[in-house]
Amino acid sequence: MSTASPLTQPGDARRWHRIRTIENPWVRNGMIVLAAAYLVWSTATLEINWIRVGEGFPRAANMILRMLPPDFSRWSLLFKGTLESVQMAVAASFVGMLLAVPVGICGASNLVPRPVYLAARTFIILSRTFHEIIVAIFFVKIFGFGPLAGVLTLIVASTSFISKMLAEDIENMPPGQLEAIRATGASFAQLLVYCVSPQALPRYLGVSIYRLDANIRHSTVVGIVGAGGIGQVLAASFSRYDYDFSLAILLTIISLVFFGEFFSNWVRNQLR
């Protein structure tokens, strides 16, 4: 059978071919060439000490050997740091949740005057752009070392995250209800209670619970710049080359995060 089926003749536009994300072959191959060129350029300009990197692999093996077995003998220190991290996360989520309500309402363009909206959005964008650790450094400078700086960092991050979600949620509300309640002559407070809160509350609670879980993850890292919690214990153990204790801390963090995620999923399922 040398005659092909009418569907698969060469040059037939209906001939099957794989679906491509970018159909134009010039653009597609051009992107690949550009990506390759970028790879060459970036690796050439980065100051990488290849000899030192080559030494890294035996070093990594050595480090893993020194990490094993994990050393849980200083469990009281470990427990104290973990508890502090959890407390920081809970406190920050709670305060952030409360602060996010006014900020979120101010960030909704359909509820507030333009200047208020712009001010709230500026706060949200600014605190979202800078990594927690940069914020933490500033709080450490202002408030000194310890959990206070860590809690404040997490509060700023939580407030901006929850309020951003809340503001978007309020902006996406159908305008009908808003208009109907306004037409009854309701005050702004009544508008919030009878129109905004019933529509925004379930998602707000879900986002807040999610933030608790995110804060548990982030609370483990603000300690690296001296802002308290398990991160501070980890950084200290690392700088003392106490690798077996470091592994114990890392395993604790992993199980803590795993549990936090599990808890947050469970609560969000209950809310649904």
Added chain:
Amino acid sequence: MTPSGHAARHPEVWRRFSPRQTVLRYAWYLGIVAVATWSIGALDIAWFFFLDAHVQALDLVTRMWPPDAGYARKVIGPLVETIHIATLGTAATVVVAFPVAFLAARNTTFNSFTWFIGRFILVASRSVNTVVWGLLFVAVFGPGPMAGIWAITFRSVGFLGKLVAEAIEEIDAGVVEAIEATGASRLQVLWIGILPQVLPVIYGTTVYRWDINIRESSVLGFVGAGGIGIVLYAAINQFRWQEVTVILIAVFGVVILSEFISAAVRRRIT
């Protein structure tokens, strides 16, 4: 019937929650407030630090302003390095995350043991913060951007892998079955049947993660893992606050720009 007569015949009043639900609800509120107050109280926060906080903050602001314009030229090098770390780390992530996602998806994994391995890699990767990974890799590869790239990769694998694994679990099984029926090998099924279905998710999450990684790589320098964080940390420790302002403006610009690019690309894909 008059309204009062009606009320007399049906004395029950409509309530949104049953008594049991009400009690439960208030128990939840009480529990949340109790846990929150316990947490805040147990942190032994030195409240007197708040007394002069506004003075300290104001002092910081006056030291930071105006930004040292002449310093801006010196920021460009570290800034480009930051972008390189994020981009190369994200590129490496795609290569690593795809096989891991296959292990972690129920419908493509080999057996429950490989599934567990895949899931464990994803959870462990996501639980450890980028900066903590940076700490580890600086100890391994020495200070510099190489440690940063590894840190970005190790953190992002969990993020990308989780979302891709979820996408694989939700693919149309009919396509896979059809290709299997043609006698295709496992690899061919993967390449023709599964990959095209999850490709949009891979592109979308990769670009999204790249934009997060730009932000993350801006602080990797604090532990010595390269990028603009190194100069920022040095400037803060030496109290050169006017240079700090310049660096923060630069970081802000790059993060906003990357967020904008990422959003634009994702809008075109989906």
